Amino acid sequence: MKPLISKDIIRGHTATIVLNILNQGDSYGYEIAKRVKELSHDDYELNEATLYTVFRRLEKNGDIVGYWGDETQGGRRKYYQITTQGKQTLTDNIEAWNFAKKVIDELILGRINNHE
Amino acid sequence: MKPLISKDIIRGHTATIVLNILNQGDSYGYEIAKRVKELSHDDYELNEATLYTVFRRLEKNGDIVGYWGDETQGGRRKYYQITTQGKQTLTDNIEAWNFAKKVIDELILGRINNHE
């Protein structure tokens, strides 16, 4: 059986996931949620409440800016755009992730005798 | 500058780290803390309170068992031993980690994909 991604393991990555998607173009909540499901090949689904919490946190922090879509046709959609600062945050977070992967590997994958 | 490992990113891995070290032989808090520092090449230090919290959680869960060392000579030391169940938990957690790495990579190292 395929292991699940626990909330403790995903913690700290949701903002980066959202920033990465917005880095490829403006988008809104529902679309991002679907994109996450798709990108992960159905292995992960971003919880709605989490997603909107992330929006608020990122916007407050200046990493994204939100704007309402044209409401005259179709339902309301709140779009988000990544800022210059958000792009930097994304870069930093990716670097932190690659670093953390290396360290965690050293710590939980026993002793593999490789010195770089 | 070297990125740090945030508490949000390490979350969910400390138990696995401890289990992995105990899987190589019984040990106690202070020694494990030093081993973590050493294994990570000083890139990560397990907080004391976290470590002892992890002990309690793992013991309650049957993954480890504790016993007091010989106190007649030297200071008190509480040793922990990994159980058969703990070894299974370790295996499961490692599998979950390798799986999560793959999924998170897909989500945050998103190559520029064309959408259909």
Add this chain to the structure above:
DNA sequence: TAAATTACTTTGACACACATAGTAATTGGT
């Protein structure tokens, strides 16, 4: 004999993800 180190414990705070519930418009099937 004072300082540093070893070694374990307790308490309380915080941040993030999440469950749950709610509002409201649009789309699809019959």
Add this chain to the structure above:
DNA sequence: ACCAATTACTATGTGTGTCAAAGTAATTTA
């Protein structure tokens, strides 16, 4: 035309793992 499902966003409250801070106490070192 109607009802269900889907789309889309918001608000509130909860749980848990990590951590800071402080405490206790023995041992080692200078």
